[in-house]
Amino acid sequence: MMLEKVIAAYSEAVFDTDRDKAFEVIHDAIAQGVTPEEIVFKVVIPSMEMMIKAISEDFDANLAQHFMASQIASQVTDEMVARFQTSPETIGRVVIGTSYADLHTLGKRIVSGCLRSLMIDVIDLGVNVSAERFVAAALEHDAGIIAISSMMVHTARSERGCLAVRQLLKERGLEDRIKIIVGGAPYTWDTELYKVVRADAWASDGISAGKVIKDLIEGMHK
Amino acid sequence: MPILSVALNHQHIADIPFTSSANVFKLLAMSEHTRVRSACQGKGTCGLCLVRIDQGRTGELTQYEHRRLSAGQIAQGIRLACQIRLFDHASVTLINPLAIDALDNLTVHSPLAANARYAAAVDLGSTQLRISLWDSVHRRRIAGYCGFNPQAYYGTDILNRLNAAATDKAAGTAMSELIQDTVESVLTEWADTNQLSITEILLVGNTAMLVLLANKHVEQLLQPAYWTQAIDCSLDFSTLGQTQIPISVVQPVAGFVGSDLLVGLLAVGLAQSEGSALFVDFGTNTEMALWHRNKLWITSVPGGPAFEGCGISCGVAAEQGAISHVNYDAATGEFRGELIGTVNDTSEIKGLCGSGLCDVMACLLASGQLKKNGRFVQADSELEIELVNLNYRVTVKKQDIDIFQRAKAATGAGISKLIGIAGATSADLTRLCIAGSFGRFLNIQQAQAIGLLPDCAPERVELCGNTALMGCEQLLSSSNRDEQLNELKRCVEIVNLSQVDGYEDVFVDNLYLQPMLLA
Ligand code: B12
Ligand code: FES
Numbered sequence: 141m142m143l144e145k146v147i148a149a150y151s152e153a154v155f156d157t158d159r160d161k162a163f164e165v166i167h168d169a170i171a172q173g174v175t176p177e178e179i180v181f182k183v184v185i186p187s188m189e190m191m192i193k194a195i196s197e198d199f200d201a202n203l204a205q206h207f208m209a210s211q212i213a214s215q216v217t218d219e220m221v222a223r224f225q226t227s228p229e230t231i232g233r234v235v236i237g238t239s240y241a242d243l244h245t246l247g248k249r250i251v252s253g254c255l256r257s258l259m260i261d262v263i264d265l266g267v268n269v270s271a272e273r274f275v276a277a278a279l280e281h282d283a284g285i286i287a288i289s290s291m292m293v294h295t296a297r298s299e300r301g302c303l304a305v306r307q308l309l310k311e312r313g314l315e316d317r318i319k320i321i322v323g324g325a326p327y328t329w330d331t332e333l334y335k336v337v338r339a340d341a342w343a344s345d346g347i348s349a350g351k352v353i354k355d356l357i358e359g360m361h362k
Numbered sequence: 363m364p365i366l367s368v369a370l371n372h373q374h375i376a377d378i379p380f381t382s383s384a385n386v387f388k389l390l391a392m393s394e395h396t397r398v399r400s401a402c403q404g405k406g407t408c409g410l411c412l413v414r415i416d417q418g419r420t421g422e423l424t425q426y427e428h429r430r431l432s433a434g435q436i437a438q439g440i441r442l443a444c445q446i447r448l449f450d451h452a453s454v455t456l457i458n459p460l461a462i463d464a465l466d467n468l469t470v471h472s473p474l475a476a477n478a479r480y481a482a483a484v485d486l487g488s489t490q491l492r493i494s495l496w497d498s499v500h501r502r503r504i505a506g507y508c509g510f511n512p513q514a515y516y517g518t519d520i521l522n523r524l525n526a527a528a529t530d531k532a533a534g535t536a537m538s539e540l541i542q543d544t545v546e547s548v549l550t551e552w553a554d555t556n557q558l559s560i561t562e563i564l565l566v567g568n569t570a571m572l573v574l575l576a577n578k579h580v581e582q583l584l585q586p587a588y589w590t591q592a593i594d595c596s597l598d599f600s601t602l603g604q605t606q607i608p609i610s611v612v613q614p615v616a617g618f619v620g621s622d623l624l625v626g627l628l629a630v631g632l633a634q635s636e637g638s639a640l641f642v643d644f645g646t647n648t649e650m651a652l653w654h655r656n657k658l659w660i661t662s663v664p665g666g667p668a669f670e671g672c673g674i675s676c677g678v679a680a681e682q683g684a685i686s687h688v689n690y691d692a693a694t695g696e697f698r699g700e701l702i703g704t705v706n707d708t709s710e711i712k713g714l715c716g717s718g719l720c721d722v723m724a725c726l727l728a729s730g731q732l733k734k735n736g737r738f739v740q741a742d743s744e745l746e747i748e749l750v751n752l753n754y755r756v757t758v759k760k761q762d763i764d765i766f767q768r769a770k771a772a773t774g775a776g777i778s779k780l781i782g783i784a785g786a787t788s789a790d791l792t793r794l795c796i797a798g799s800f801g802r803f804l805n806i807q808q809a810q811a812i813g814l815l816p817d818c819a820p821e822r823v824e825l826c827g828n829t830a831l832m833g834c835e836q837l838l839s840s841s842n843r844d845e846q847l848n849e850l851k852r853c854v855e856i857v858n859l860s861q862v863d864g865y866e867d868v869f870v871d872n873l874y875l876q877p878m879l880l881a
Binding site: 156157202203204205207241243244245246268292293294328329330331 | 401402408521522524525733735760761764767861869
């Protein structure tokens with residue numbers, strides 16, 4: 141079947157971090173009559189899920205691959221969604237940012253890209269985000285998830301980072317409505333750290349972050 | 363009581379008695395000379411605490427060891443110390459000891475009697491501490507010391523040390539005293555054996571090291587606002603301990619521009635260069651400066667410790683027994699290696715140091731086994747290379763390449779942005795000065811092939827060694843220290859890469875193993 145070939149060719153291009161090739165595959169498919177909806181739901185998302193599976197089976201994709209995979213997938217999704225017949229239904233909404241005193245942008249960007257391609261709405265608050273801003277933005281945008289990226293140990297553990305977000309959620313009785321997910325290098329060095337900073341979950345990379353967030357959202361709707 | 367017997371380089375160095383069920387990492391940590399390196403405090407994630415089990419029964423390999431160790435290492439009996447529990451007698455050999463032999467044999471001269479004036483220059487590095495006894499009249503080095511920074515006990519990473527000092531007053535005081543005590547004991551011994559008196563001590567270092575010594579303003583360095591500001595690192599004591607020798611530090615320029623960089627620039631005379639000149643001092647934090655049209659553009663990039671061999675499964679420090687160079691012969695398809703020092707047999711070969719690793723990347727690209735995006739052409743998770751002349755096989759894991767790519771990308775992107783922001787091009791570069799111990803062994807062409815260094819004619823490249831200590835010595839002999847420093851400081855333009863638009867994209871571009879593209 142044609143779609144299978146598209147998935148295989150697209151995945152191979154993404155895997156090889158070849159952006160031009162990936163777009164070529166998608167544009168060829170569109171030219172041959174595949175719809176933008178099919179591209180997103182039957183090519184991009186399944187290919188992302190294949191990657192999740194590969195990674196959970198201990199395959200080490202490197203940073204260049206992660207980055208390109210997320211950027212390509214999110215760009216393709218953006219381009220396709222603009223061509224959708226009816227506006228698509230999203231799974232949920234996430235506010236994301238880098239924690240207080242941390243200016244590393246890349247982890248957040250990769251995660252955002254992956255989430256967007258999985259049809260999750262992402263609102264990017266930028267870097268050096270205070271706990272107050274995380275919570276205020278989540279309320280303002282009616283987001284069920286606060287995602288915090290920290291690339292340094294001291295910003296992950298800081299009293300003014302995730303711990304403060306947890307404190308605010310608790311004080312305002314928001315803990316049932318808003319969940320916290322964290323990620324970044326310090327959490328991969330110490331896989332128990334997310335508990336110490338009192339987050340609900342963590343993920344080791346952008347691709348599995350999509351799955352963890354989907355699970356958190358589904359958990360709240362039960 | 364069972365005993366753990368410890369060896370290093372074929373020599374027995376300690377016997378550690380223990381009661382039932384003991385963790386090897388913790389046992390080794392009990393005394394200073396048996397400690398092994400660690401960046402994860404024994405959690406199993408950093409892969410640094412390598413030891414070889416020579417005798418004794420140990421449990422199964424843990425999941426962390428399967429992740430971190432290559433098949434070759436496992437076959438040799440190499441394990442992670444923090445993952446082993448002992449119940450009975452055993453012997454181990456340290457592969458990655460914390461206290462390494464000073465490789466940097468500092469060249470020294472015998473003292474000249476007539477009207478000499480002796481002073482001490484100290485380069486306070488996060489990993490190593492270098493001290494020289496300097497005759498400031500005859501401009502000669504009389505004695506040299508190079509040892510491990512004893513603060514490493516509080517963390518190999520400077521942020522961990524800053525954190526420890528910021529949260530625990532006692533730790534802050536202890537870290538400052540560790541440095542003072544080390545300098546004091548070295549100087550006292552020199553003064554005694556050479557029967558001479560030392561008139562002053564001058565220290566240089568990165569800002570974190572200096573605030574830890576001064577034991578103040580530690581919290582400031584943890585806040586982004588201070589990185590481009592001057593931080594007061596003056597000492598609250600004017601003489602060193604019992605010695606009564608006057609002590610002072612060369613003040614850093616800003617949060618992430620230390621005085622080690624500043625005096626390094628003096629040592630190589632960067633601001634006296636004919637045309638534009640680039641200076642790169644490789645380390646966990648790589649500092650770089652570009653002299654272009656009477657301005658000194660400075661930045662620092664935190665590439666991580668990969669260039670020092672840390673966090674790489676086959677990586678070791680640049681010391682005796684490390685492979686410093688690797689070459690690939692396209693005609694025969696053979697790989698060859700060169701060692702630091704000499705070894706009696708292959709079991710003394712420790713692994714790849716930073717420059718060797720850099721060569722391996724370039725060689726694997728050249729041999730067609732690695733793609734420029736960092737993937738092996740044949741999708742294995744590790745690859746074995748035989749260094750035919752050494753009769754030694756070295757295994758490179760996929761994650762080693764990823765870590766190396768990140769360190770390289772941070773540096774490459776820093777250089778490329780600095781050159782761009784200053785409005786220069788690589789053709790303008792009349793000098794490329796490489797400092798640091800990684801730089802000593804670097805193969806420039808290979809480093810250029812993978813984009814660690816910009817393109818530049820080989821005759822323009824200078825391998826400068828430890829410029830911080832040299833610069834500190836020069837200042838000791840200078841009659842107008844402050845003026846010299848201020849003149850340099852006036853030209854400085856600090857570039858904070860976290861505020862530079864597009865650094866992140868250039869970083870990603872530089873992840874690819876290919877010649878550097880200048881923005
Ligand atoms: C690039 C870089 C910088 C750039 C950042 C540019 C930018 N716009 O982002 C610059 C040069 C500005 C910089 C500055 C500094 N840095 Co820096 N930096 C790095 C470097 C080289 C790469 C970091 C990176 O972008 N990684 C890419 C990310 C995407 O990779 P990743 O972690 O694998 O990401 C995955 C997961 O973590 C996960 N994830 C990430 N975020 C999230 C979030 C959520 C919600 C989830 C679910 C998952 C998730 O998904 C990602 C994708 O798969 C690392 C060293 C290294 N070799 O890795 C140091 C490093 C992070 N930096 C470090 C330091 C110390 C600093 C400075 C303090 C240095 C200084 N003295 O100036 C400053 C601090 C600036 C600040 N306040 O933030 C240290 C931190 C050490 C520690 N113990 O914590 C590191 C580790 C280097 C080192 N070992 O010394 N840095
Ligand atoms: S100490 Fe980090 S792996 Fe053992």
